Amino acid sequence: TPEGDPVRNLTYRLPQERRIVTALPGPASAALADRCSGSVGRAISPTTPGYMVDGDGGVLVDADGNSFIDLASGIAVTSVGVSDEKVVEAIREAAGHFTHTAFMSTPYESYVQVAEKLNEITPGDHDKRTVLFSTGAEAVENAVKISRAYTGKPGVVVMDRAYHGRTNLTMAMTAKNRPYKSGFGPFAPDVTRVPMSYPVRDGLTGEQAAARAIYRMEKEVGPENIACVVAEPIQGEGGFIVPAEGFLPAIAAWCRANDVVFVADEIQAGMCRTGDWFAVDHENIIPDLMTTAKGIAGGMPLSAVTGRAEIVDAPGVGTLGGTYSGNPVACAAAVAAMGQMADLDLAARAREIEQIIREELEPLTTTGRVAEVRGRGAMVAVELVDADGVPDPALTTAVVSTCLGEGVLVLSCGMDGNVLRLLPPLVIDEALLREGLGVLADAVRATVGQESAHV
């Protein structure tokens, strides 16, 4: 195995290598895929040609011994790795005592530790409180419940292309029709969508884009009816869109002036992913409430709403919760995962990863098919277009599937399905990352080349 990263003393249990030893899928994975289609609802149809049995650092290993380079982190979850030693040890230790008690009735320390830690690392030094849940969608729903309780108003404002989850309220908040919403309505009322900033397409400054959104909020809903504005500081599923500087601060300021709760949905962008603890840190924004999940607990299901004490405490005693909310094994994992993020300075590592990705992928702009390489830290996307500059989902799908076939796990996103998104674990080895990006770059060039050969 390689020595790892001497600076952070990263060492690995598994060889950090791309190794494809069978046709994909291999026979063991193919047999499992058969059982899957005979037993699992077809709405859940996995896209990776391998059933995983092990993983470490930047690799996932399948049932046939194929080792894939992981550029997805289970959709931005395993930022500290899929089997970080400290996280795994914390899970073993906690589960050895009890797997569950229901914190609402029978409490334990790790829940309080997670709350204290989140109150400490989220922006602002005001008095804060945290409540824990299990999934991201649940955290978003509860941020809305808390905002309504605090303001006494019903309205929820969300952004174009937003993604906030798949429950009924969060489907209403999510923009994209297929595959998330079509056929699943009616949806929760009182949700209004306003335009976000999308610099490469709208050409507006952050202030101009904010003025456009604020006009809509004032004229279509009115601040007297709005409980909260919920925004992803860098959009995830919607296409890794980074709003122009000044957009988010202006929206947050408008909220403050109008008794509207500003909720930053940091479920995908938070927890060191973008090179700071949170994406809002980049412009020193202090949200009233923040939702976190994904990266927070090293892969265990845990989510949180953190924010101003007077807002979080608006709902009365016993009005928020859930059987599994703040599960003790997940909380123990979160304490360990957040500890590793600080000890290994994974925020700095995310900034280094951005440089590596830009070095390897910015040259692709010469193909004429890359509208933009954008993002921050280890949350970077390549937006693909056709020769006329129109979003090109076919090219994107072809590149993703070539990468999968070559042992590199990469995801797409975007309203138009034309964005390649990179979310490597923050502990990925540099040489391995460069190799994975090389495969991706070759796949883009080869696909574009084949297309022009056909014309």
Ligand code: PLZ
């Ligand atoms: N808010 C910003 O990114 C989850 C969705 C995967 P849950 N994104 C991945 C899929 O297709 O279901 C997400 C997010 C933001 C909320 C959520 C919802 O988090 O844990 O998936 O409920």
